[in-house]
Amino acid sequence: VTRNEIDLNEAEAPGRRARRATHRDVARQAGVSPAVVSYVINGGPRTTAPATRERVLRAIKELDYHPNMMARGLRVQRTQTVGFIDCDFAPLDVYVSPYSAAILTGLTAELSLREYHLLISPVQVGQDLRQLERMLRSGRLDGLVVRLVEDSSATVELLTMISTTGIPCICIERPVEPRFGFGSVLVDDDAGAFAATSYLVERGHRRIAHLAGDSRYASAASREAGYRRALEVHGLPCDEALVACRSWTPLAVDAALSSLDALADPPTAIFAASDSLAFRAVELARAAGRRIPDDLAVVGFDDIPLAQEMVPPLTTVQIPLREVGHLAARRVLGLIDQDQEAAASEVLPVKLVRRGTA
Amino acid sequence: VTRNEIDLNEAEAPGRRARRATHRDVARQAGVSPAVVSYVINGGPRTTAPATRERVLRAIKELDYHPNMMARGLRVQRTQTVGFIDCDFAPLDVYVSPYSAAILTGLTAELSLREYHLLISPVQVGQDLRQLERMLRSGRLDGLVVRLVEDSSATVELLTMISTTGIPCICIERPVEPRFGFGSVLVDDDAGAFAATSYLVERGHRRIAHLAGDSRYASAASREAGYRRALEVHGLPCDEALVACRSWTPLAVDAALSSLDALADPPTAIFAASDSLAFRAVELARAAGRRIPDDLAVVGFDDIPLAQEMVPPLTTVQIPLREVGHLAARRVLGLIDQDQEAAASEVLPVKLVRRGTA
DNA sequence: GTGAAAGCGCTAACAA
DNA sequence: TTGTTAGCGCTTTCAC
Numbered sequence: 001v002t003r004n005e006i007d008l009n010e011a012e013a014p015g016r017r018a019r020r021a022t023h024r025d026v027a028r029q030a031g032v033s034p035a036v037v038s039y040v041i042n043g044g045p046r047t048t049a050p051a052t053r054e055r056v057l058r059a060i061k062e063l064d065y066h067p068n069m070m071a072r073g074l075r076v077q078r079t080q081t082v083g084f085i086d087c088d089f090a091p092l093d094v095y096v097s098p099y100s101a102a103i104l105t106g107l108t109a110e111l112s113l114r115e116y117h118l119l120i121s122p123v124q125v126g127q128d129l130r131q132l133e134r135m136l137r138s139g140r141l142d143g144l145v146v147r148l149v150e151d152s153s154a155t156v157e158l159l160t161m162i163s164t165t166g167i168p169c170i171c172i173e174r175p176v177e178p179r180f181g182f183g184s185v186l187v188d189d190d191a192g193a194f195a196a197t198s199y200l201v202e203r204g205h206r207r208i209a210h211l212a213g214d215s216r217y218a219s220a221a222s223r224e225a226g227y228r229r230a231l232e233v234h235g236l237p238c239d240e241a242l243v244a245c246r247s248w249t250p251l252a253v254d255a256a257l258s259s260l261d262a263l264a265d266p267p268t269a270i271f272a273a274s275d276s277l278a279f280r281a282v283e284l285a286r287a288a289g290r291r292i293p294d295d296l297a298v299v300g301f302d303d304i305p306l307a308q309e310m311v312p313p314l315t316t317v318q319i320p321l322r323e324v325g326h327l328a329a330r331r332v333l334g335l336i337d338q339d340q341e342a343a344a345s346e347v348l349p350v351k352l353v354r355r356g357t358a
Numbered sequence: 359v360t361r362n363e364i365d366l367n368e369a370e371a372p373g374r375r376a377r378r379a380t381h382r383d384v385a386r387q388a389g390v391s392p393a394v395v396s397y398v399i400n401g402g403p404r405t406t407a408p409a410t411r412e413r414v415l416r417a418i419k420e421l422d423y424h425p426n427m428m429a430r431g432l433r434v435q436r437t438q439t440v441g442f443i444d445c446d447f448a449p450l451d452v453y454v455s456p457y458s459a460a461i462l463t464g465l466t467a468e469l470s471l472r473e474y475h476l477l478i479s480p481v482q483v484g485q486d487l488r489q490l491e492r493m494l495r496s497g498r499l500d501g502l503v504v505r506l507v508e509d510s511s512a513t514v515e516l517l518t519m520i521s522t523t524g525i526p527c528i529c530i531e532r533p534v535e536p537r538f539g540f541g542s543v544l545v546d547d548d549a550g551a552f553a554a555t556s557y558l559v560e561r562g563h564r565r566i567a568h569l570a571g572d573s574r575y576a577s578a579a580s581r582e583a584g585y586r587r588a589l590e591v592h593g594l595p596c597d598e599a600l601v602a603c604r605s606w607t608p609l610a611v612d613a614a615l616s617s618l619d620a621l622a623d624p625p626t627a628i629f630a631a632s633d634s635l636a637f638r639a640v641e642l643a644r645a646a647g648r649r650i651p652d653d654l655a656v657v658g659f660d661d662i663p664l665a666q667e668m669v670p671p672l673t674t675v676q677i678p679l680r681e682v683g684h685l686a687a688r689r690v691l692g693l694i695d696q697d698q699e700a701a702a703s704e705v706l707p708v709k710l711v712r713r714g715t716a
Numbered sequence: 717g718t719g720a721a722a723g724c725g726c727t728a729a730c731a732a
Numbered sequence: 733t734t735g736t737t738a739g740c741g742c743t744t745t746c747a748c
Contacts, residue, residue: 020495022741033719038743045744049717066495070432071741074724079428081477095462096663101453108480109450115489117477117498119439122466131473137378137424139725140475250667276667283669286644305454306664309608309634311641380725391735396727403728407733429725432740497741719748724741731736 021063030059041067082111082143082332083119085132087158089149089216091122098304099321100147103172106325107145114333116142125216126154129161136165143167143332148174149217168335170328174218175345183335183343185327189219189301192317192350193226193271194233196299199315199352200269201234205297208236209260209267211245211253211277220246223273223301242267250280257284268296269358275300275307275316282310282357297358312356319350379421388417399425440469440501440690441477443490445516447507447574449480456662457679458505461530464683465503472691474500483574484512487519494523501525501690506532507575526693528686532576533703541693541701543685547577547659550675550708551584551629552591554657557673557710558627559592563655566594567618567625569603569611569635578604581631581659600625608638615642626654627716633658633665633674640668640715655716670714677708 023037030037032052039046040056048056059065073079084107086094094100108118119141123132136144144167148155151174162169163180171184200208210227213220224243231238241263244256253272260267272278278300285296292298292312300307300316307314327346334342381395388395390410397404398414406414417423431437442465444452452458466476477499481490494502502525506513509532520527521538529542558566568585571578582601589596599621602614611630618625630636636658643654650656650670658665658674665672685704692700 020497023743024741034742035720035744036718039718042743047717052717066492068432068741069496069498070428070437071724072743074426074428074432074726074740075742075744077724092463092467095453095459095466096456098454101459104453105450108453108478112489115492117479117493119475119477120466121475131470134424134473135475138427139378140427280667283667287669309638309641311645381727382725392725393727393736394734397734400727405733410734426725429740430727432724432742433726433728435740717748720746722743722745724743726740727738729736729738732734 020068021065023065023067025063026056026059026065029063030055032056077139079140079142080115081117081119081141082145082329082336083121083136083141085121085123085144085146087123087125087146087148087155089125089214091124091127094120094122098306099302102304102321103147103325103328106322106327107329108325109322110326110329111333116329116333123158125150125152129158133161133165136162136167141167143336144169145172145328145332146170147172148176149219150174151218168332170331170335170342172324172328181343183331184345185324185331186345186347187319187324188347188350189222190226190229192301192319192352193223193273194230195226195350195352196271196301196317197227197230198234199354200271200297200299200358201230201236203269203297203358205267205269206236207239207242207265207267208269208271209242209244211256211270211272211281212243213246213273213277214248215246217248220248220273227271245273245277248274248276250276253277253280254284257281261288270296270298272298272300275302275304275314278314278316278357279306279310282314293356293358299352299358303353307355310357315355315358316353317350318353320348323348378426379423381423381425383421384414384417384423387421388413390414435497437498437500438473439475439477439499440503440687440694441479441494441499443479443481443502443504445481445483445504445506445513447483447572449482449485452478452480456664457660460662460679461505461683461686464680464685465687466683467680468684468687469691474687474691481516483508483510487516491519491523494520494525499525501694502527503530503686503690504528505530506534507577508532509576526690528689528693528700530682530686539701541689542703543682543689544703544705545677545682546705546708547580548584548587550659550677550710551581551631552588553584553708553710554629554659554675555585555588556592557712558629558655558657558716559588559594561627561655561716563625563627564594565597565623565625566600566627566629568601569614569628569630569639570601571604571631571635572606573604575606578606578631585629603631603635606632606634608634611635611638612642615639619646628654628656630656630658633660633662633672636672636674636715637664637668640672651714651716657710657716661711665713668715673713673716674711675708676711678706681706 026037027034039048169182176182212224278298290296300314303316303318307316331342381392384395385392397406527540534540570582636656648654658672661674661676665674689700
């Protein structure tokens with residue numbers, strides 16, 4: 001007598017965890033073959049007579065049957081799961097940073113529409129990839145969304161590893177060489193920084209400092225590049241003493257502001273590479289008795305929730321982060337469905353939102 | 359000729375995705391039976407001769423073999439995955455709130471130590487549970503960590519549903535009736551609020567307002583209770599006009615402060631139910647020309663990163679959120695390993711950290 | 717329109 | 733110490 005022939009109720013004896021109903025139980029109860037149960041559940045590939053269909057559906061209800069994803073996944077080679085790899089220098093920031101948070105929000109919302117699940121894997125840039133590779137090769141994932149923060153050889157190594165696994169993949173934040181065939185959804189950091197800086201110039205500022213982000217991050221570099229380009233276009237000199245910080249840590253702004261203040265010709269405006277940096281600058285300046293925006297104008301980048309909670313609210317560059325998540329999700333799903341178009345690259349526009357600090 | 363007998367290289371023809379090596383390929387290459395491959399990989403249940411072991415290991419390397427988790431999971435009924443269900447009124451806040459972020463950080467770190475993966479499912483309080491139930495019953499998860507925010511019948515319904523699935527479960531933030539056998543790790547909100555309020559009293563404040571959180575949340579209620587208890591213990595009247603806000607949204611503080619200011623005898627101190635609320639209060643008060651902490655003392659709750667970035671830094675109640683995540687992870691893992699002790703309930707102490715705002 | 721049966725890749729009980 | 737084999741729960745081809 002095989003396990004499957006044990007009566008279901010009998011197996012539900014107290015003490016042991018109840019055995020779950022399988023499609024065979026359903027088949028027996030409905031008086032059909034296991035195949036038909038599958039046809040009914042999946043609406044194919046064969047059609048079923050309405051009457052049998054009804055009986056099967058009823059049996060499913062009665063037995064409270066739920067298909068086992070492991071078994072189904074093993075059979076059809078699908079897991080209904082996509083992974084999110086956040087490859088950062090401070091990997092556990094995935095959750096802490098409002099930046100990835102917004103992306104994850106978009107991703108999750110879109111995936112759950114198609115009953116897909118999200119598996120999050122923080123990875124440290126340059127860390128040993130073996131554990132990750134084991135995971136990817138274990139067949140647990142149908143697709144992948146990878147957030148890249150820089151273009152070093154460590155990143156290429158990661159991408160190469162991923163591509164050898166053959167898992168469909170969409171990249172976020174950094175573009176990726178076409179040879180990988182990965183598709184990406186990006187954001188126009190450079191244009192945003194250009195717009196922010198230009199805005200300050202238009203407001204009459206001539207000494208505009210830049211609180212740059214951690215220079216290991218490509219987005220920090222792009223934002224700085226946009227800043228420099230704007231100065232140049234507007235015929236302003238770029239005083240190296242005006243670019244400071246080079247860290248994402250808000251507390252690093254303290255030292256940066258001190259040196260800026262010590263300048264013979266201190267800045268009248270600041271363009272910060274992130275809202276958190278901008279926020280700290282505002283706090284510090286205000287504590288030093290300066291009025292925002294009159295004594296010091298400040299523009300941030302990202303438009304995190306805090307930007308609207310500050311007083312005055314922060315003028316900043318808004319990134320459609322949730323949209324990035326949505327699009328990335330739709331693209332992986334597209335790749336999984338063999339839609340070649342999904343492997344394209346797309347860069348989303350950002351927009352300056354004028355509020356109270358500049 | 360079965361699929362398994364196709365030569366591996368032949369299957370790697372360009373165009374189609376290369377077939378992955380299976381344990382049978384390894385067995386053939388090493389000249390042993392499939393069982394031995396399993397013994398070697400899992401270090402049991404049978405022992406293997408060192409020589410064969412070597413050969414198997416070499417074959418694994420050569421073929422770049424990685425076990426398939428679906429197949430293994432189907433066989434041993436393990437998925438190496440635990441789910442995190444965040445059951446909130448605003449479910450997509452899982453990622454956005456620094457609160458859950460810290461918990462997730464702890465969870466992830468601990469789980470990855472044991473090569474477990476985390477699947478995050480945001481759920482709206484009171485929402486239809488069918489999609490979630492389908493997921494839970496699909497056998498995709500070995501264990502569950504559930505963050506509960508309140509004790510309504512919707513929560514009981516969720517817990518009941520979970521318990522019928524038989525999945526080992528640990529609850530966070532809210533205790534859970536013992537009948538479920540779930541285990542929990544909590545945080546002493548009431549004591550924290552008591553400490554914060556008492557501190558303000560000791561500093562000489564007599565008119566202490568409370569910016570309460572959204573009253574649908576049990577933590578908001580506990581914090582308010584701690585506040586009231588402290589006033590009572592110190593012989594202070596509890597003026598209902600002094601408790602305001604009742605929302606987690608920082609912008610809701612605006613109206614609350616207005617009415618507080620309009621009082622004949624306005625408060626000299628504020629105990630806020632969260633750091634975000636406290637932050638907004640500080641911003642607003644300062645914009646109105648009041649000095650912190652001299653004109654108005656403020657104490658927060660949570661100790662999110664922002665608390666240290668404000669100027670002056672926020673005096674607040676620190677919750678060991680990452681620790682909550684770590685412990686919850688260890689407990690589910692314990693439950694999965696049939697360790698009955700893991701089903702206990704534990705409440706972690708919080709601590710007042712004195713900084714600049716009070 | 718439906719049933720029988722093979723097989724996805726793995727583990728473990730049984731045999732040798 | 734190792735080989736053989738059944739079976740985890742499902743889908744799908746093949747036969748009727």
